Amino acid sequence: MTQTSRPFLPFVKPDIDEETIQGVVDVLRSGWITTGPQNQQFEAELSAYFGGRPVRAFNSGTCTMEIALRIAGVGDGDEVITTPMTWVSTANVILEVGATPVFVDIDPATRNMDLNLLEAAITPRTKAIMPVYLAGLPVDMDQLYEIARKHKLRVIEDAAQAFGSTWKGKRIGSFGDLVSFSFHANKNVTSIEGGALVMNNDDEAELARKYRLQGITRTGMDGMDCDVLGGKYNLTDVAARVGLGQLRQVERFTQKRRELARAYFDAFEGGAAVKLGVGLPPENFTDSNWHMFQIALPLDRLKLTRAEFMEQMKARGVGTGLHYPALHLFTLYRARGFKEGMFPHSERYGASTVTLPLFTQMSTDDVAHVVASINEICAQHG
Numbered sequence: 156m157t158q159t160s161r162p163f164l165p166f167v168k169p170d171i172d173e174e175t176i177q178g179v180v181d182v183l184r185s186g187w188i189t190t191g192p193q194n195q196q197f198e199a200e201l202s203a204y205f206g207g208r209p210v211r212a213f214n215s216g217t218c219t220m221e222i223a224l225r226i227a228g229v230g231d232g233d234e235v236i237t238t239p240m241t242w243v244s245t246a247n248v249i250l251e252v253g254a255t256p257v258f259v260d261i262d263p264a265t266r267n268m269d270l271n272l273l274e275a276a277i278t279p280r281t282k283a284i285m286p287v288y289l290a291g292l293p294v295d296m297d298q299l300y301e302i303a304r305k306h307k308l309r310v311i312e313d314a315a316q317a318f319g320s321t322w323k324g325k326r327i328g329s330f331g332d333l334v335s336f337s338f339h340a341n342k343n344v345t346s347i348e349g350g351a352l353v354m355n356n357d358d359e360a361e362l363a364r365k366y367r368l369q370g371i372t373r374t375g376m377d378g379m380d381c382d383v384l385g386g387k388y389n390l391t392d393v394a395a396r397v398g399l400g401q402l403r404q405v406e407r408f409t410q411k412r413r414e415l416a417r418a419y420f421d422a423f424e425g426g427a428a429v430k431l432g433v434g435l436p437p438e439n440f441t442d443s444n445w446h447m448f449q450i451a452l453p454l455d456r457l458k459l460t461r462a463e464f465m466e467q468m469k470a471r472g473v474g475t476g477l478h479y480p481a482l483h484l485f486t487l488y489r490a491r492g493f494k495e496g497m498f499p500h501s502e503r504y505g506a507s508t509v510t511l512p513l514f515t516q517m518s519t520d521d522v523a524h525v526v527a528s529i530n531e532i533c534a535q536h537g
């Protein structure tokens with residue numbers, strides 16, 4: 156068995172540098188630890204990163220998407236089109252605002268929503284489209300916005316995984332409608348937990364500010380009003396300081412991830428895994444930020460279940476992840492009438508995908524060990 160004397164390799168690990176750690180200590184000592192100057196600075200630097208578009212930061216990617224839906228006026232009776240191949244929060248927030256998720260199957264080549272199926276899912280009740288950029292790979296943004304414009308639909312981009320990704324050289328978030336990011340601990344850029352919304356104008360940014368904190372507006376030294384129903388979604392300054400330290404390194408992070416992804420493709424070439432039919436991700440080195448490197452197991456040929464495969468990897472010192480089972484088969488969604496067979500590509504991919512280790516402090520030697528382990532398992536159990 157491929158040797159395990161090396162330290163256990165997790166599938167993800169945050170990369171927080173000493174300057175950021177010191178910055179957090181300074182914030183903790185500053186006397187102001189919740190939303191304040193660091194949050195303001197984080198929003199300003201994010202806005203600059205996205206070409207000057209207004210940005211607000213929140214305490215999760217989930218609430219960021221929910222606020223985006225509210226800003227877009229999505230509510231009771233509306234339909235929002237999305238994909239079942241995503242983290243469940245994408246669909247949950249649609250339910251949260253009183254709307255109905257309508258799913259479109261993925262294109263197995265990209266693992267993202269198949270835009271060629273999108274128009275058939277549009278009804279008079281459709282209010283918005285919520286594409287997801289799985290593993291950081293954007294959809295065809297020209298096609299997406301052409302369809303949205305034609306049908307006068309809002310677009311809420313679930314770009315949770317796509318910080319640093321681009322489309323035709325332009326950063327995801329620097330164009331488009333409402334663009335939502337997550338800074339969850341596993342994301343390329345993290346604030347431990349957090350999120351940010353890129354918007355179109357100051358009116359939307361002001362609404363976002365209100366939704367973030369109880370709908371409150373302050374007027375003068377002692378005046379206060381509440382005119383919309385907001386929540387408690389503000390980002391602490393401690394978290395914002397982590398985010399700032401991360402944002403300043405995003406180009407290095409993306410570059411390193413691309414190198415590791417390239418090393419994966421090179422290591423897989425001609426090995427037992429690909430011979431058995433292990434599916435590799437789309438080989439995109441122009442747009443993707445390589446948030447994840449996900450394979451699809453050939454479960455019809457491998458004499459192991461996915462859980463057994465993951466156990467075998469663990470025994471070889473390699474952590475793996477699962478992103479994601481097709482969400483329409485979760486109990487909450489089955490109770491709403493969704494069932495097997497409705498989105499076959501998502502179901503097949505969701506049942507066979509495994510996420511391999513990919514993080515900036517990994518080496519190409521680690522990549523070689525991961526792939527050697529997979530080849531060994533495929534040779535033994537194929």
Ligand SMILES: Cc1ncc(COP(=O)(O)O)c(C=O)c1O
Pocket residue numbers: 215216217218241242244245287288313315316337338339348349350
């Ligand atoms: C595709 C996708 N959408 C939404 C989210 C939600 O973000 P968060 O965990 O920050 O709430 C995540 C991250 O977990 C995600 O990967």
